[in-house]
Amino acid sequence: MPATFLGVRHHSPACARLVASTIETLRPAIVLVEGPADVNDRIDELLLGHRLPIAIFSYYRDAERAQSSWTPFCEYSPEWVALTAGRAQGAEVRFIDLPAWHPALSERRNRYADAEIRYSAVVDELCRRFAVDNVDTLWDHLFETGDDVGLAERLAAYFDLLRGVPAGEEPAVEETDGDPARGILAAARPETAGGSTPEDAAGVEVSPADAAREAYMADRVRAAVAEAGDRPVLVITGGFHRPALVAAAGTPEARTAPPEVPRPAEDAVTGSCLVPYSFARLDSFVGYEAGMPSPEYYRRLWEHGPERAAEAVMTAVVGRLRERGQPVSTADLIAARAAAEGLARLRGHRVPSRTDMLDGLVTALVSEDLEHPLPWTSRGRITPGTHPAVVEMVSALRGDHVGELHPDTPAPPLVHTVQAELERHGLVDGEVTLDLTGHEGRERSRLLHRLRVLGIPDIERTAGPTTGTEAVAEENWRLADGPHRLTALIEAGAYGATPVDAVTALLEERTAAARSDVDALAAVLFDAASCGLAESTRNVAVAVEAGVAGAMDLGALGRVLATVLGLWRHDRLLGSARSPLFGALVRGSVTRVLWLSEAIQAGPGPAxxxxxxxxxxxxxxxxxxxxxxxxxxxxxxxxxxxxxxxxxxxxxxxxxxxxxxxxxxxxxxxxxxxxxxxxxxxxxxxxxxxxxxxxxxxxxxxxxxxxxxxxxxxxxxxxxxxxxxxxxxxxxxxxxxxxxxxxxxxxxxxxxxxxxxxxxxxxxxxxxxxxxxxxxxTAVDPLLIAEATALEARVARLCAREGLVPTEDRR
Structure with missing residues (x-):
């Protein structure tokens, strides 16, 4: 039996509903999901019973490159519904994509990044024809606020157009009156949206990375179909990949066994683990590249449907504005609802969509002229200077949900090591003052600096030495075990099993990334000293020495020299005094400063x-x-x-x-x-x-x-x-x-x-x-006095030249 392919948009409630209903109807024997195939032996761990959102965090490091990426899931992610609903129906559930560390995904911080961003010609044309601002508004207009009748066909039409339909062909979609698929086909036929040349009309040229991923997924699909025999197989992937996989499924292949999971290089450090995620990290307004902004809105849409979601989210926005001291009356709320409903009718929506609600709220609550476009009219981060009420609206639709892993979830060794070291040093939540002149104080300081360098949140140094040249012998820290600490520790575990190992690896990675940026190299070196690792990070010191030898920026070189000299001089606080490595850097920096200084010629500008x-x-x-x-x-x-x-x-x-x-x-x-x-x-x-x-x-x-x-x-x-x-x-x-x-x-x-x-x-x-x-x-700015004096002198000279002498002087 041939496989059934569903193309989805990641984190779309409409697609999640379609996946659930298809599994219930089809009752497949095997459900294949776009996701890292190297995690298939840990599917049970993924389905332990976590509180979503969560993510699979993957990392890779070798001598040539270092990368990390996330595969996130929330309750309304189609991939998550495929895994959970498939398992509930008794199906075998598997991931079929390449591992996150594979070179084909080396440019992706997020596996589920939207293809619409990379292949946007058709989307731009659709937005123009439907008179909407961007792909998010277009998606809501076509799929999220309507009913589910014909949803699979509409999605197939949309993604076929996105990928590029061969010239002279059309997707197999019944064009019924009122079906948005008719609008899609009319608005973006290949000859108008895919380009003007025959090559363009034949389809979008995919990147080599996407081609490699699709070839691997196609092999996995063919093997599963052969294994299932006459039992159904359901394939859930990003909609952009669906047309290629459908085409590959019709190509006869001798392979019936699944391809092996690629293995990393022998010298590579790689792995995957589960981490708690958050709605803040899912929201495209704060930089998440996989789309579907406003996760709190879509959560309500998934749980309650579009009618109740619109009502509940609008009430939540007003409540947040009131908490922030914004005066919002009941009359304002009624006016906002009326405006949203009016906009929905005008735009042809059965119920108010996300942008209908937001536009209605702005109409009713913001009376001033806006200096910046509304955030939901484009994609990406909120522009600095956006009206405060608008910022709060976006934040309310983001939500504050943070995931939580099941207690039985395995964690990297670093999580347990850090917890044990914090307990051993008595470092609990609250304000901590450390005396750096004593051994215990230095050891506690070094542990906290290691966690700071690893980016562990809620571990903040509020006072202390910043270069090694100050006569400061005390540090103040503020500690709090917040909801994001576990996530950060798990992710930092990619660098090593102990704080020392993890920081050493991270500093070497930062050194490689800094290249010849001597400011960045100096910061790395000071962090190494603060962590008590100056002597153990020889690779860092060697890289800084090479950067100094080739430095051309005299100012940056001076900052490096000042930092390194401070580290070389002060032993009681940082333990790096008289370090041979730092001494070599001081000598090299002095030589380079003298050489650069004598070559500088006069130029315009102040000191x-x-x-x-x-x-x-x-x-x-x-x-x-x-x-x-x-x-x-x-x-x-x-x-x-x-x-x-x-x-x-x-x-x-x-x-x-x-x-x-x-x-x-x-x-x-x-x-x-x-x-x-x-x-x-x-x-x-x-x-x-x-x-x-x-x-x-x-x-x-x-x-x-x-x-x-x-x-x-x-x-x-x-x-x-x-x-x-x-x-x-x-x-x-x-x-x-x-x-x-x-x-x-x-x-x-x-x-x-x-x-x-x-x-x-x-x-x-x-x-x-x-x-x-x-x-x-002086009571007046001296510069103003000088300007006034000079003006008086010029006026006196001008008067004298023109013979305008005071009467007393003439006498």
Whole structure:
């Protein structure tokens, strides 16, 4: 007996009802379902009696690639109904698709991603003909809100058109009046929707990945038909695959045994396990790629039918809005229902659909102009800035259901290991404060950091060191065993059986993904140190060292150097002090910063703070690690001396290079006393502020103390602040206005107390008495004062040029 094929849309209540009724009528001996064939020996585990939604989580890692994916089920998933109803009827139920780790599914995070997204020409034409916004609204219009009479034929027509019907042929559908199949056939015949060329009209060209999957499923179907003999076989797959499987079923094949399940590479780590899922992860509005948005609405549609679903969901939306403080009266609710019913009649729906309800609610409850299109008029995530009431409507239709696995469900070893370690360290829900100076505190911290890196939710660090350079010896954490922890632990179990093994594998995966992104590599390295794994993740350190050697972004390189230097210096907190691996990274980073710095030429724009920070990190490395790591101070100072006098170098970098030498105590050359001379050389209004920014960032302390040291030198070698005062005093109003923004930015490197000391020195130099603090706290923005002064000067010059002199002056 030939197989019966049902093409479905994943998570569609209409398709689920069709599957249930077909199984009841056909009473098949074998039910074949699109799903991972490597899980067939665990079907009993899948059907233990879980609270849905749940998912099969699959993972794969080898030397070339790493991937993970989900095969989710909810109560109204056609595949789930096929498994449960088939088993209840006594049928043999099996999955027939390739394993999730197979290369044919390497681009899929979700096995049940909608084919309509990938092959959308026909869908776009149907949406245009039916005057709907997108495939979700089209689907509801054609299938979810109508009755089930002729549903199988309508679905077959739809999916045949989606796949591409050969030119000159039509699906075997009876075109009765009022049947939407007539509209489908009229709206999207191959010659209009499939393309303009004969090749296009003959059907959609499938990807090699889909072709491989369909060939494998076809072999599984033929083997099942041969096994069943004269007993019925029912095949449930995504509708896009149905036409290909129907065609393959008519092709004679010698094979009667099912194909073997592909085996992963010998060095691969792979597996599948069940995880709790949630409606939030099913909703396309938050990024789920398999369609059917608003899972709470479709759950009610599945359980109660379209009439009661519309009423119940609208009440739920209003209740949620009231909980969020939105004023919604009974009259508003009545108005929303009336608007939804009116829209349903206008659009030809027997009862209000999902979008009819949402549009009715917006009409009745939102009076303001909307800055963004309504989310249900397109596919994908909600646009930031969407009206709050609209966001709450979408959230209400999403629902908050979270699945729960049966207690007898096997779990990866990591789940049990983590639970045991949390109990051993006394880490229970609530606020936790850890003293990082003690062994127990560090061990507890490392466990929590391992869970943080693994992405376990509700384990949040609220305070603590962030780089290794802070004098912070305490961490604060907030722990809560929320509903998503088990799911995350099961998924993290793909990386290893213990937190150490799992984090090590994950960090190596992140390192490979980062490639030459030194910022990302530095973050990986700090996470490794925080987890107490700095010495055991040599692959990470080697990758960071290679990234440093080829880095071209001076700012990013500086951030890496600062992070690694902090890790190398501090042993009590992170246990990585004097690490040979980190020491090698410090040496490589210093060499690369010096090499890149000398190659930079002047360009437009303000001071580049990230590259100045890289120079500062290099200076710090020489201060703290010169002897221990064998860094060449003389060579570094020589590079910075050359940069400081190179007119082709950017002014901010020249200032930083000068400050670099000064702050390292280049006493033999008396460089501190030369600061005033260098300031005069950089006195052009457009560059002075940038030069000072570099200088102050590197040598702030030296600038503040230079006045006392300059007392014994001649006036031409006065301290930089005295020279700066002279330069600014000599500026015209226009030049001062031009220089002021950068000057203000430069002095931001001094904290308030030090700025007050500078102001006191300024008053003393001018022989003035007054409050330095008051000088810093003007009632009006100094920039506004400068602009007003410059404007007055321009007006005075213009008046003088035109002979408009005040009467008193004429006398």
């Amino acid at each position: 580049d703070l990230p590259r100045l920070a890289a120079v500062a990190a290099t200076r710090d490395a020489l201060r703290h690690a010169e002897t221990a790591l064998g860094l060449d101070r003389a060579a570094a100072v020589a590079v910075m001396r050359r940069i400081s006098v190179d007119e082709a170098a950017p002014p901010d970098l020249r200032g930083a290079a000068f400050g670099f030498c000064w702050s390292l105590g280049d006493g033999d050359s008396g460089i501190g006393a030369d600061a005033g001379t260098e300031a005069r050389a950089a006195a052009l209004p457009r560059v002075l502020g940038d030069w000072l920014t570099g200088l102050f960032l590197l040598a702030r302390d030296e600038v503040l103390t230079a006045g006392a040291r300059s007392a014994d030198v001649d006036a031409n070698r006065a301290d930089v602040l005295t020279v700066l005062d002279e330069i600014v005093a000599a500026m015209t109003d226009e030049d001062f206005l031009l220089a002021l923004p950068a000057l203000r930015g430069a002095f931001e490197f001094f904290p308030p107390r030090e700025r007050e000391a500078i102001a006191e020195g300024l008053l003393a130099r001018r022989g003035l008495a007054g409050s330095a603090r008051g000088l810093l706290r």
